[in-house]
Amino acid sequence: MRTEYTELTSGTVDGVLRELGQYAIDRGYASEGYVEAILDREADFPTGLSVPTASFDIAIPHADPEHVTEPAVVLGLPEEPVPFRTMDDPEQTVEAGVVMLLLAQENEGYTSFLSSLADLFQHPHFGDAVEARDHERILDLVESGCL
Numbered sequence: 476m477r478t479e480y481t482e483l484t485s486g487t488v489d490g491v492l493r494e495l496g497q498y499a500i501d502r503g504y505a506s507e508g509y510v511e512a513i514l515d516r517e518a519d520f521p522t523g524l525s526v527p528t529a530s531f532d533i534a535i536p537h538a539d540p541e542h543v544t545e546p547a548v549v550l551g552l553p554e555e556p557v558p559f560r561t562m563d564d565p566e567q568t569v570e571a572g573v574v575m576l577l578l579a580q581e582n583e584g585y586t587s588f589l590s591s592l593a594d595l596f597q598h599p600h601f602g603d604a605v606e607a608r609d610h611e612r613i614l615d616l617v618e619s620g621c622l
Contacts, residue, residue: 476546476622477504480610483551483574491557492517492536495549495576504547504578505538512538513576523559523569524593529602532569534559535592537577548617549576552608573605573613591621 481498485491496510513536522536534557556570575592579585595601595616604612 476548478548478550478614478618478622480550480552480614483553486553486555486557488517488534488557488559489514491534491551491553491574495536495551495574498549499547499576499578502547504545504549505542506544509538509542512542517559521560521562521565523561523571524596525561525569526596528597529605531572531602531605532556532559533573533575533596534569534571535575535577535589537579540580543578543580545578546580547576547578548614549578550574550610550614550617551576552605552610575617588621592617595620 483491483494485494492513493510496513499505500509516538517536522534524533524535526532551574556572558568559571561567561569601616604616
């Protein structure tokens with residue numbers, strides 16, 4: 476699975492998802508229609524996640540595997556946190572300072588990957604890397620701890 480970083484310039488959920496989705500299409504990780512697929516999925520199944528042990532929250536947007544041509548994680552660190560609706564209560568929002576677009580081709584192993592990712596988010600080294608906005612270190616931690 477590839478791991479990459481892209482700069483985010485948008486301050487809205489819609490804009491961030493469009494930037495990440497287009498990045499994935501441009502790199503050949505997703506097919507045309509992927510941007511619309513992640514926007515639609517986010518509307519129905521929000522991806523914001525509170526990280527109670529950290530000073531930041533996270534969003535993990537994704538779409539159905541049919542749109543994915545190569546597995547990848549694309550990391551974006553918005554200039555200012557972006558309000559994503561939460562997974563467990565769509566009426567609530569979190570201020571996502573980290574957005575990780577997940578491009579998975581199959582569901583096998585996906586649950587264990589998400590579980591490992593959730594554990595990583597609470598690790599002090601991950602928090603330090605986020606606070607420093609060190610995208611290389613964040614991706615190294617994802618690769619070593621989750622893949």
